[in-house]
Amino acid sequence: MTMPIPKLSHALLIAAALMSLPARADSTGEVIGRWRDSDGVSEIAISRCGPALCGKIVWLKQPHVDRFNPDPKLRERPLLGLQVLSDFKPDASGVLTGTGYNPEDGKSYRTTLSPKGPDTLEIRGCVLGGLVCDDDLWTRQR
Numbered sequence: 001m002t003m004p005i006p007k008l009s010h011a012l013l014i015a016a017a018l019m020s021l022p023a024r025a026d027s028t029g030e031v032i033g034r035w036r037d038s039d040g041v042s043e044i045a046i047s048r049c050g051p052a053l054c055g056k057i058v059w060l061k062q063p064h065v066d067r068f069n070p071d072p073k074l075r076e077r078p079l080l081g082l083q084v085l086s087d088f089k090p091d092a093s094g095v096l097t098g099t100g101y102n103p104e105d106g107k108s109y110r111t112t113l114s115p116k117g118p119d120t121l122e123i124r125g126c127v128l129g130g131l132v133c134d135d136d137l138w139t140r141q142r
Contacts, residue, residue: 028053028088030115031096035138043141046085046113053096053113055085057103068106079103088113100125 031053036043043059057079064079088098088111100111102125109125116122119140126133 028090028096030118031088031113031121034058034141035121036141037138038136042079044084044138046088049086051089052098053085053088054083054098055088056081056083064103066103066106068103070106085111085113 028048031046032048034043034045035055036059041061042057044055045058046053046055058081060080065075066077066079066082067075069075069077082101082103084101084103086099086101088096091097096113098111098113099108100123101108109127110130111123111125114122114124116137121138121140122135123138124133124135
């Protein structure tokens with residue numbers, strides 16, 4: 001004959017079992033780091049900015065200014081140090097979505113960040129509600 005286990009013991013056993021389950025991975029953590037674009041001309045550092053992620057240009061093969069910016073007052077600012085990724089958060093499907101600024105045309109686009117392995121990140125910028133998109137594969141820098 002077995003002795004009944006008190007309710008407190010049941011609660012402790014359940015809590016211990018739940019704590020032993022693997023934690024759900026933070027999808028934002030996979031993209032934090034330094035990334036080089038596919039052309040090898042720039043590197044972007046992606047980090048936490050409050051509850052979201054952002055990215056700044058931290059290396060350029062050749063220094064440039066923001067010459068295509070729609071605001072004439074900003075066309076002489078250096079690209080080095082410029083924040084080009086803003087407000088990236090997981091959407092309902094878990095894809096990181098935010099705004100990407102493209103210094104090559106001075107425009108901002110709805111952008112997604114999708115890890116394609118530990119050292120590859122797909123960047124996809126879209127216009128017209130996603131009808132026209134362009135993507136690039138970035139490589140993690142160590």
